[in-house]
Amino acid sequence: MLAGRNIARQHPTMNILKMFRSRDRDATPQPLSKAIEIRPLKEIATPTGKPSDIVNLVSTPGYSxxxxxxxxxxxxxxLSDHSRAVIYTLIRTMRPDVVAEVGTMYAGTAEVMARALWENGTGIVHTTDPLGGDRCPQIIENWPQELQRLTRFYALNSMDFFHHLDRQRVTLDLVLVDGNHDFEFALFDLQMSARLLRPGGIVIMDNAEQTGPFKASQHFLANNREWCELGSAVASHARSAPFDSARASIRWTSFVVLQAPNHIPVGEDLRSWGQVRTKSAYFDGIRLELPAxxxxGWLHYQALLRAFQDDGAIPEYKAVGKLRLEVDRSGTVVHPFDGPLRFAEGAQYTYEIDLAWEPDTGCPSLALLTAPTPL
Structure with a gap:
């Protein structure tokens, strides 16, 4: 005998859409700006504690x-009331410099983020929605000027959004991923968030009840074991209840909350930071900043310097090698190449550094404080 149940649940998006459609049917339609409730600025709460303890912070007076x-x-x-309160509490306790959101929709959650940053007295929120180019600016322009100054809206898909942030060398502290919920798209958004995230940063995957975001979180944690979930939605996932609608890192939310390690791990898998634009035509070696x-073991590297010339040619120099590291404290490692990589001046340039760690028996991964940089 197979046991089953039907769950009839209206997605909250439907309430929002009905609200806007009903306004569209009014005899004297009002501009969108006239129909938006915006509260004045005020101090909302003073949550205390560490963001890594968010599972327990939901029982504190500040969270209430x-x-x-x-x-x-x-x-x-x-989002649910608790989901908004969790995002607010994370931002207030984390005090991030840069927050990002994939999936602006009606800018409600972006407003929550901006209010938390305003109370902190520091920070910027970057938010994107490829279908919100007309809708979102109309909403945001109704916010208090203080919140507008903290918000950057983009009408971009997530690939273009992350590419833009990457080219601007923006480092993220906290990211909410709430875009396309198909597995492949959710995984891309998670991986790009992780790439741009600072050590110790947090990524929130919304809609854990949907297969795509949840499976992306499972896949990511399995392949990035230095990361951890703030909660136990992934660890406690049972094969006997694969579609448990209540699975979430934090109860009363639909989140999987993931935190990066406090360092950049380099293990036996190949690690690349991609192409980085540089004004220099020279690449003479690599510099590593190491925590305690x-x-x-042996650190293997591949370094590339490319020149983008006016005639369309893209010549490339490459250095491949390895260096022996025996680390027992924090410090800086400077390793010059056997032969420097150098072009003539007058082109545009990118460099790329790839690493792989071959540890001695019983030794852990190599930890970096920052991405490797060229000499």
Whole structure:
């Protein structure tokens, strides 16, 4: 006998769409800006604690104050009240410099983020929605000027959005991924968030009840074992209940919350930071900044310098080698190449550094404080 149940649940998006459609049917239609509820700025709550302890912070008075404020507000946000309160609490306790959101929709959650940053007194939120080019700016322009100054909206798909941030060398502290929920798209958004994230940063995957974001989180954690989930949705996932609609890192939300390690790990898998634009025509070696650790082994590297010339040619120089490392403290490693990579001046240039760690028996991965840089 097979046991089953039917769950009839209206997605919150439908309420939002109905709200806007009903306004469209009014006899005297009002501009979108006239129909938006925006509360004045005020201090909402003073949550305390560490963001890594967010599972327990939901039982604190500061969180309760945030939850009371964000109950059914902003009405445009399609997240739950608790989800908004969790995002607010993470930002207030984390004090990030740069927050990003994939999936602006009606800018309700972006407003939550901006309010938290305003209370912190620092930070910027970058938010994108490829279908929101007309809709989102109309909403954001109704916010208090203080919140508008903290918000950067883009009408880009997530690939173009992350590419833009990458080219601008933006380092992210916290990311909410709430875009295309198909597995392949969710995994791309998660991987790009991780690539641009600072050590110790946090990625929130929304809609854990859907297969795509949840499977992307499972896949990512399995292949990035230094990362951890703040909660146990992935670890406690049972084969006997694969479609548990309540699975989430934090109860009453639909989130899988992932935190990066406090360092950049380099293991036996190939590690690349991609092409980086540079004004220099020279690449003479690599520099590594190491935190305190104890490990030893061989660090293999591949370094490339490319020139993009006016005639369309793209010549490339490459250095491949390895260096012996025996690390028992923090410090800087400077390794010059046997032969420097050098072009004539007058072109545009990129460099690329790829690493792989061959540890001695019983030794852990190599930890970096920052991405490797050229000499």
């Amino acid at each position: 104050d945030a939850l009371a404020y964000f109950a059914e507000y902003p009405p445009r946000s399609i 650790q104890r490990t030893s």
